[in-house]
Amino acid sequence: MTSTSRLVTRLLLLVAVMFGFGFALVPLYDVMCQAFGINGKTAGQYQGTQQVDDSRTVRVQFLATNAEGMAWTFEPLQAEVRVHPGASHEVRFVARNPTDRPMTAQAVPSVAPARAAAWFHKTECFCFTQQVLQPGEQIEMPVRFIVDRDLPRDVHHLTLGYTLFDITGRQPQDG
Template sequence: MREATLPPPRRHGRLVSRLVLLAAACFAFGFALVPLYDTLCRVVGFNGKTLKDAIAAGDVAPGGLDASRKLGVQFTTTLMPGLPWEIRPLEPSIELHPGELRTTRFLVRNLSDKPIVGQAVPSVSPTVAAKYFKKLDCFCFTQQTLAPGESREMALTFIVEREIGPEISELTLAYAFFPAPPPPSGSTQ
């Protein structure tokens, strides 16, 4: 009788090494997404990154006022489902000169009987104008907590840089307000 011989055990060392390298590469890519996203937002002006980073870097210096032309700026708001707030700009539209520093306010009211946390996400259109719209101070930089029935005026201080192209005479700053998880205990708004 012959004994059945089994094939020698395969060595999977090469395969395991490749899988470990692939897992490490995926982790590194996921880790690098945050700075890549921040860089993309800074370049195209999404989510208010442009000005926040410029303030931290100290490169927000108005190049002066361009009194030779005016721009129209409109403000709009949208509430996402699950956020029982009332929000409206106190000035739905304004005119300004490029390079002019302006402050406007939004009125927000919590319509519910419990504290609600919300977050505003800005967008500027036309998109090419976003890199010239610089928010110096904005309620959109942090989450906002409103007590039941509380009303609050929230300020936005901004500048539209004078380098904005002459083809742009109107732009819109739109805020989408989302419900947000409450901030960690011990933090204040």
């Protein structure tokens, strides 16, 4: 085998390894976040029910922020609620498009403290779908959730935050 053939073989092997590493990044990121308790990612839609723990309450605070370049107004209707673990609750967020053009948005949730994110279950959330608002249109968006009754007893306060991103330019064009 000539030196050129060996070089080409090594380069092709390197490309294959880099390609495989690219696919492995998302699962590695999730494992690292879970191991170090960062990012506070919440799970997807929760389908279960639980028995309510009336012996304690947890304060759940709500935050709404816009990503850079997002023109909408966006806020929770309630700053916080006190809940019994295991009970289902609903809060609403309001978004308004003050621009003169239709816009599409996507909300990305996070829960703090991050170690409690696994015990925060959303049963319905506007973050599961993209939101399209016409110029001047306003919408109330519900979030239904359950704080798991197995939440560690030393956690008395959770914060559910949403960041709203403008994804209008990322939409596929018709035609």
